[in-house]
Amino acid sequence: MENTISEKLLAKSNGTLSHARPQKNGSLPTVELSINRSLLGLLIFLGTEAMFFAGLISAFLILKAGSAVWPPVDQPRLPVAVTALNTLVLLASGYTMHRAVRGARSGNQSALTNWLALTGVLGTIFLGVQGVEWGRLLSYGLTFTSSNYGATFYTLIGAHGLHVLAAVLVLMVVFIRALQKRYSVKNHDGLVLCQIYWYFVVGIWPVLYGLVYLS
């Protein structure tokens, strides 16, 4: 079809990153890596993502340190308890994602799809609760422009929310592909990419919760 030569050549070495080819010279060292190429690309991307959040967090800390009263007296307080429960929901989705991949690894298709579905539901619940809480905060007068307290809150938590939303959308694609039985015991690269990204958005949340809600 559209396959170009470079893609064909690439396909030969795809899957695992191994360049072990038949060699005349047996002592020649080869380059071998046991991780998938796409996974490596994703990990590099997540390094940049982590630095993006580090930038937002440092902006938050600098603005917080520079203001006399934090939170400002006339601004509503954040919903610490509800969000604590919501944090548990998100952490639970990390566990269900783990179970889904374990299902794929053992060839259990129904475990894979069931746990994936549960993960998606938990992620959506997290987003829904966040949305409801945002609505309440807005009605109490905490807005983007009401103070830097509000502005940093919506920026930082909103940036994370967008990442969770992206993760849920990716998960939906993966779920559909899982229903089509596209993930085998040997080949489930797309699922693993989704898993790593999911872990990333789950993993940074407790940090943000601690910094923004508990301080």
Added chain:
Amino acid sequence: MSSSAAAHPAHENQLSFVRQYIFSLDHKVIGKQYLFLGMFMALAGGLLAYLLRWQLAWPESAVPGMSWIPEPTMFQGIIPPEFYNAIVTMHGTIMVFFVAMPILLGAFGNFLVPLMVGAPDMAFPRLNMMSFWTIFTAAMIMLASFFVPGGAASAGWTGYPPLSADAVYTGVNWGITLWILGLALEFASFLMGGINFLTTVVSMRAPGLKMMRLPLMVWMQIVAAVIFMLSVGPLIAGAVLLLLDRTVGTSFYAVQKGGDPLLWQHLFWFFGHPEVYVVLLPGIGAVLEVLPVFSRKPIFGYKAIVYSTIAAGFLSFIVWAHHMFVSGMDFDLVMPFSITTILISVPFTIILLAMIATLWKGAIRLATPMLFALGTLMVFIVGGLTGIFLGSASADIYLHDTYFVVAHFHYTLISAVFFGGFTAMYYWFPKMFGRLMNETWGKIHFALTLVCFNLVFIPLFKAGLGGEMRRLYNPFEYDFLKPHQGLHQFATIAAILLMIAQLPFLVNFFWSMFKGKVADRNPWQANTLEWAAPSPPPHGNFDTAPSVYHGPYVYSAPERKEDWQPQHQPH
């Protein structure tokens, strides 16, 4: 593998023109696309340089040949103050982000990294194509911003708030929003590129090509990619906040509403200083490839160079506040940042000494690539030495934001981008286009460029030492700066000559591309893998996938008949 390689030419003809040259997945075509985009944007950046140099030499007089630019941008060739601000802003933005990065990383990185590691292409060819079309869009947005109401961004290439945060200060609204958008797309493009470079080098090296056998150009490209990827995140965060300040009405940077304008400066320079190395390292990499080939000697201190580069990359993350010594930041930060800044000259001194030691007693061939490599060295040494003055806070308080700074960073950036870029261009041209460039015209180009470049910027050192601040629309409105007008007129004439001196290159470049002497695979008798592929390499690069048996710089080995030993040939 060899059977599919034999099928290359037939297959290539099957690709339509669009898929072969426009939406190509071939890293070499994409590299050339980056090259032409960078050269085109250099014309735009150069035109802006001409305008601002004219204004500084003969302020508020009609710029020759520019009366066609309509009002209110210019008035019969006279530059109004608002447009002058846009000129200096866009000159910096275009030259750093749309000339230096596309040419040194986009063009040479894309073209060379897969070839030098013996791979058929990048790890993600589609992502590679997307990265080019993303930066192409970004470049068009930047150029389009000149034509929106209010004109292009005019808050300086560093975009400091409050100038960049609110249109009341500059009268520019759309221009700055487009500027932020264009930069965001540019960053996205180089994120895709960086992911590709790193994954390719980590996962697609030829058998036997250990990391410590990589050509230094590849090391420089991947260290540059890592530095870029780790430093750009905080700047994107800062840009999001700036965009929110401008569009939603937040006050992250508005001091009157509890914001902090210094926050932007921290986030910008946390990226800005490493960014200097992002464009510097590939230029140095080109020089490091050329020096051993044209002195027929192994590179001196390969490992020392690699470790020094990594050390410099690490240090580049903890020096940023040297740009803020007079910004009013916490004074306790000044001493530590002075120390780290001066410390960073240590790894670069090691690299420079290794370069000079490589030349020592070599059989030096003064071909054009070698001349430009030596020119890079000379110019970079001046840039590095003047940087030490600026890194030390006591001197910087006087020199900050003067023409001394302007001259200093042009010596560092032009050494890397201009001289380093031409080193790469003349050296790899036969591989890129399958033909040799004309040597005589290359040498003329080199001599004129070196002389004119120094004549432009040496007077600016003197103007800066005389206390002249940069970014003044008409410096000679101040009595104490009136004696500087002669210096500026001298620099402007030299700058015009420097631009004219690029004509021999342009003619040579396009003439040689079609009419030059046909090059064989290895015209310079060099060792690295790209010279094992045909010139120019077909889609898929190598006839047979190469294996690597030793390091890239085995020259003049006493036991061999030839004075070189290609990496893919067994002992």
